[in-house]
Amino acid sequence: MKLAYLFSGQGSQFAQMGMDLYRTNATYRATIDEAATALQVDLTEPTVWDDPAQVQVVILAMSYAIYRQLTTQLPAPVAAVGLSLGEYSALVASGALDFAAALRLVRDRSQYMATAGKQHPGKLAAVLKLNPQRVTELCEDYAGVYPANYNTARQTVIGGTSEAVTAIQPQLLAAGAKRVVPLAVAVASHTPLMESASKALFKRLQAERFAAPAFPVISNTTNRPFTVEQLPTTLANQLVKPTHFQQNLLQLVQNYHVDTVVELGPGTTLSKFAKQTVPNLVTYHVDTVETLQQVQAALQVRSE
Amino acid sequence: MADQQAEILTKIQEIVANQTDDLNVDDIQLTTSLKDGLNLDSLDIFEIVDALEDEYDIEIDSDEGIETVQQLVDFVQQKINSKD
Structure with missing residues (x-):
């Protein structure tokens, strides 16, 4: 078996997620x-755990806790990929x-994003069953709308100002x-x-130290393994x-000969993308x- | 009519079970809720509708109001029959 881990991004969180694991699994x-100590918040409190403002740290903590158990x-693993926020979980898992x-x-990243979102309110929309290349070309003709997530051959998420995302819709459908x-x-x-969040994050990353990952983590942005030198950028x-x-998944299979993936974190979005790709x-x-x-039964792992 | 319903259900079971390795055919029954029972989001439901369109050569403009597998079966059946 050649195993890769996929680390969930945002969007599939559910109320009380992980509480059953918390009650029954010591490692989790x-x-x-x-995490609660590091952040100085009470993560056993449902109003904190399920607070939308905390969702990014909660997903990171949950994903890494499951990783530690597994x-x-x-x-x-021969490699790992996370989607967006999930890249942080993957980087933590890799050391x-x-x-x-x-x-x-x-x-801090989620605060920078919220601030940038207030300055430049935006919108995302999933474009279904149109060639990603065509979506890219159409976005180039419109100011204020951009490809945001190349998820699968049939699903590209576009993002931009609310007006631009609305304005481009007839063109996408016509295409x-x-x-x-x-x-x-x-x-x-x-x-x-x-942009402003990206700049603030870059500055913030200067204060951090990074170590060489124990296994390759393929970047969403560059489609290459993260390196210590390039991590902040x-x-x-x-x-x-x-x-x-989509390219990340293809690379896992082509370059790392992955045949099995386990998605860690809330939801099944990434497993579905993997199946489709x-x-x-x-x-x-x-x-x-x-x-x-x-998973333990299917992969016949030894019990603790 | 009942046969046609059973056939559409089998098709839906096959499509949904193919989306991930997490769901089994047995998880998908007529009374099952697409969102809460199968944890499908609007994009997943689109994928199912899309596969059904190809399978039965029908057009489904909107999946609004479809919450259970039964409603989806009825909807597809109605589309197939209005085609003839």
Whole structure:
């Protein structure tokens, strides 16, 4: 088995997520408690855990807590990819970023994004069943709208000002898009509207120390493995450049010969993208006690 | 009519089970809620509708108001029959 981990981004969080793991899994609980200490917030309090303002740190803590549990039981991964926020979870898992430092970094990143979003309110929409190249070309003709996430061959998310995202819709449909689905977010991540957040994050990253990752983490932005030297630049650019998750998945298979992926963190978005991009990949996800047990049973890991 | 319903259900089960390795055919019954029962979001539902359109050569303009598997089966059946 050639295993890669996929680390969830935002968008699939659910209320009370991870509480069953917290109650029953010692490693998981210890990791969440560590996060609570690093952030000085009570993460056992549902009003804190489910607070939209905390969602980025919560997903990081949850994803890494599951990783810690699984990594003692599964073979070492040959590579990892996270989507957007998920890159921080992947970098922590690889040892490139310290967990406590990453939590504070992600907390600040979400504040920079919220501030930039207030300065330049934006909108995201998923464009379905139109060639990503065509979506890119059409965006080039419109001021204020950009490709934000190249998710699969059939799904590209565009982002920009509310007016521009609305204005481009008829063109996308005329070009053959099956549907344009607005996403419920107020911040146009991965577009130039995040310029001020990107700059603030770059400055903030100067204060951090990084270590060489134990396994390659493929960047959404460059589609190359993160390096210690380029880490601040790549993570800052990530906020203003599109993510290339489809390319990341293809690279996992082509360059790293991955045949099995396990998504860590809330939801199944990345497993579904993986299935669509590489149908013969074996996909799992872990975000509950039940799904953890399924993966442990399926991959026949030794019990603790 | 019942046969046609059963056939559409089988097709839906096949499509949904193919989306991830997490769902089994048995998880998908007529009374199952697409959103809460199967954890599907609007983009997932689109993928299912899209596959059904190709399978039955029908056009589904909007999946609004479709919440359960039964409603989806009824909707597809109605589209197929209005085509003839």
